[in-house]
Amino acid sequence: MSPTLRSVLLFAGVAALYLVVGFLQSWPLAVTILNDGLIVAIMALGVNMQWGYAGLFNIGVVGFFALGGLAVALISKPFDSAAWAAGTPRIFFALVVGAAVILVSTRIHRRMKPGASRKLAMLVVMVAGFLLFRFIYDPAVEAVEALTPAATGNIGGIGLPVLLSWPVAGVFAAAAAWIVAKTALGLRSDYLAIATLGIGQIIVAILMNEDWLDRGVKNIIDIGRWPVPREVALQQQHWFISLAQAVGMDIRTASTVFVGLCFASLSGIVLLVLLLLAELSLKSPWGRMMRAIRDNEVAAAAMGKDVQRRHLQVFVIGSAVIGVAGALYVTLHGLLSPASYNDPLRYTFIIWAMVILGGSGNNWGAIVGALIVMLLWDEAESIGPSLIGWITAPLHAGPLKHHLIDSAVQMRLPIIGLVLLLVLRFSPRGLIPEK
Amino acid sequence: MDFLNALVALLNYVIIPATSYGSQLALGALGVTLIYGILRFSNFAHGDTMAFGTTITILFTWWFQSLGVSLGPLPTALLALPFGILATAALLLFTDRAVYRFYRRKKAAPVILVIVSMGVMFIMNGVTRFIIGVRDQNFADGRRFIINALEFRKMTGLSEGLALRTSSVITIVTAIIVVVLLFWYLNHTRTGKSMRAFSDNEDLALLSGINPERVVAVTWLIVAALATIAGVLYGLDKSFSPFTYFQLLLPIFASAVVGGLGNPLGAIAGGFVVAFSEVGFTYAWRKVLAYILPASLMPHGLVQLLSTEYKFAVSFAILVIVLLFRPTGLFKGKSV
Missing domain, CATH: 1.20.58 (Methane Monooxygenase Hydroxylase; Chain G, domain 1)
Incomplete structure (x- = not known):
């Protein structure tokens, strides 16, 4: 099987899985997972640039993601003149x-x-x-x-359109990444990992505790999500009511799905643009130089390549991409909830599982890996408990059964870990290997 | 000016808590440093290993409590601890067999092993959460204080009370016993010596007929004991939740790196450096200063350098500063 055919088949298979969720469970769920999937795909793209292109070990992903979200609040919320005076x-x-x-x-x-x-x-x-x-x-x-x-x-913010905050999110994350890179990038790979882990935790701690900046754990709500319409507004439009009748969905579900799809197409466009840029850069002399540095730093340095500068560059670019994903995430939910970022497994390590599963160094692989792992993760939440319920059906109702069903959702962590270990062991180059 | 009261406040809020926290970190960092020295990778699953060992210990504690078995004034968890260690040892040996051995034979790059340990981390974390849930568990029982603040005030007539908690004393005493045993083992037994030889120079050790699999297995056993003890002591002192233990990874790594990765003595020193700086930076010094400064010089506010939520920033800062200026740590570690 040629590599191209293989990736086309993989993408088709993943698309089929999402459709299965839509048909068998519900369309709003399928669209929710798709939206989550597209956003983490962008994150995976950023991590892949750092790890796949350059071999940089960043496990502070959640910090850059959260900073991207902060940018949305600061750009789009109205200007607060009382705070300015205060x-x-x-x-x-x-x-x-x-x-x-x-x-x-x-x-x-x-x-x-x-x-x-x-x-x-x-x-x-x-x-x-x-x-x-x-x-x-x-x-x-x-x-x-x-x-x-x-x-x-x-x-408050400066009251500009939300869309404008997306590139600003990239700038925020890039600025933070530059500071990190300046201090920690010279370190050996596992030291860099520990240092970035610390940075991620610190950024999240700042967002959770500096109330003047983003209200901390009190969250910022009602973040506009132009240009996507609101469900409530849609439900009153005549054309939409007739559209819902035509596809045979009730109006609430239809509006949720429609809004979700609007957002998915927006994230899809962002993803495709970033993917295009990433692919072009990878095929350019710059990309070849990056891979040469990754494969043999000493040789590349001997050829006159400035290894440290290139590392700095790719670290900053990759983090900026993660920041943009963070902005999309906050825009999608219309909510900045700093406390929710306090979960590195969900926002950092899972992205790594995606990149490794998809194939380090391959952008298409990172995206496929992201879409698959996100589906696994979200589905564990929706079908995990019922699956365990079905398995434990013969047991009598009691504390043990209750506990098992309650904890079922935690099983997604071992599943992701197992996927990661199996891929590393039996197919270390991932689903779509680097060319 | 009241130096005696200031000293009591200092002991009560800074020195005793930091010493017991430092002992817990030191035991954790010893595990990380041993794995780094013998197996040559940074084990990201260490926090979750601690969590797993503590979980099993808690389960046994509950079982003993339901049977009515107790240690009187001491926490029941100490009785359950050996079972926690056994379960963790079994889990670690199994993990080594199923996961790490393959990469060791292949002589995989350390960074691959780090990613592999991330996979193991996911599994252990999930299993722990599955067994015991995500909520905080408080499993300390027995007598809470050896001296409580009220008694101390009555005894000494000072206005500042000193509360000596059982968990702090147990932590410090246990840590001393464990460290003495560990160093005796490393320096005086045959296996301990072969472990040090293996850590210093793998090829030479192999040449002189040391069985690497045995060294590795013994290392995992020791690490299981260290991790479980560290986890249980931390849990007795504060409380247990899987996420807190995962977060301990950063201060533990900071301690191991500060002391010099691969150097057991360094790990202990590093643990105390990190603990004392963390407590020192996040403690509100007003209480101590109030006793020694005249009222006119007393600053406003709490005189707290950083709020406690930023304690990770302290370990991080120490880590980065040491790595930048003295990459081999305070004591000479292996890293280059």
Whole structure:
């Protein structure tokens, strides 16, 4: 079987699986899984760039994903003039001061000769800078968070269209990735992994605790999702009512499916554009250089390639792609819920399972892997409990049976792990191997 | 100015909690460092191994409690601990046989083994959650305090109370016993010496007739014991939930790396460095300062450098700083 035929068959098979879900279970469920699948496919694309192209081990995916989501809230929510008056500019000034302190201390480290005086100078700058930062930052944050905490209590946004926030999400994630890369990219692969794991946790902790920024665990709701219509509005349109009658669905289900499909086509377009760019770059001299660096860093460096710079580049680009996926996710749900990101298995490690299953280094593979694993994951939630219920039917109702059915959904973790281990063992190059 | 009260507050809120947390981290980091030294990969499933061992221990604890068996003032979990260790050892030996051995024979790159351990992590995490659920479990019983704050205040007449919790004392005592045993084993027994030889120079060790499979199996057994003990102590001290244990991965790795990966002594030192900095940065120092500063100099606010939610940032910062400036750790580790 030629590789092309193989991938076409795989994609057709995955599409058939989604249709089966639609026919046998329900169309809203199929569309929900499809939407989840397309978004994680974009994430998988980003991880594949970092791992597949360059061999960079990033397990802080959730951090960049969450930052992308933050961009949506900050761009699309209306401007909050009360917060501005209370202290928004002062908060930003404090952040600038904080950044300046870090910059100055790295400069000192670079310029001064190693020794006691350098240590002392850095210590003085950092301690004084930290105190100054807290002096400017704390009162401003308190003032902003005190404003109508039940409804806002954060700095609001700048009231621009949601669509504009998607590229901004990429920029946010890229900026964070640049900082990470500057500090951690020189590290050996498993150290980089641990460092990125830490970064991911820290970003999520910031989003959960800095209420002035995104209301923390109180969530930001009602994020507009232009240009996709709202279900309630659709249900009153004459053309839509007749359309629903024509396909024979009740109007609620039809509107959910229709809105979901609108969104899926939007994410689909984003995915295809990114895929096209990724494929073009992979086939370009740049892509060949990346793979050469991945396969043999020393040889590539000897050929005059700037390994560190290329790594930085691909790390930033990959993270930006993950950030865009994060923006799509928040736009889809119309909700930024920082606490929900506190689950690295769901937002980081599962993406890795997708990339490995699909085939590291192959963009098409990453997408197929994403669509399959997401289906497994979401289905475990919907059919897992009934499956266990069916298996445990002979048991008498009691605490054991109750516990088994209750915990059934957790079985998706071992299933994903098993898939990952089986692929690594028996088909380490994945479903669609790299050419 | 009241140094005595300040000292008691310092002991109560900083030194005792940080020492027991540091002992737990040190035991966890010892497991990571041993695997790194002998099997040569960073085991991402370590947090979940701890969670699994603790889960089994909790199940046995519940069983003993229902039978009415107890250790009096000591927590029943100590009685259940050997069973937890046995179950974890069986699980780790099985995992090695079913998963890791294949890659070891193939001499796969360390990074592949790390990804493999991610797969194992998924499975262990899911199994733990399946067995015990995702909620917090508190399984400490027995006497809660050795000295409680009220008694201490009465005894000494100080205004600041010192609460000495049973779990802290058990943690510290157990950690000392475990570490002494481990070092005695590594330095004085034949198998322990062959483990060190294997870790130092695999080829030379093989040449001198050391059986690698035996070394690896013994390593997993020791790791099972260390991980389970660390997990149970942490659970007794705080509480158990699968997700918290997964999150312990970062401070544990930070401890192992700070001390120098592959170096057992370093792992212990690293555990305490990380624990003391975490507690030091996230503790609200106002209480201690109030005793030693005159009222006019007293700063506003809690004098807390970072809020407790950012404790991961502390381990992360230590990790990155050490890796950037001293990649082999404080003690000489293996890493380059």
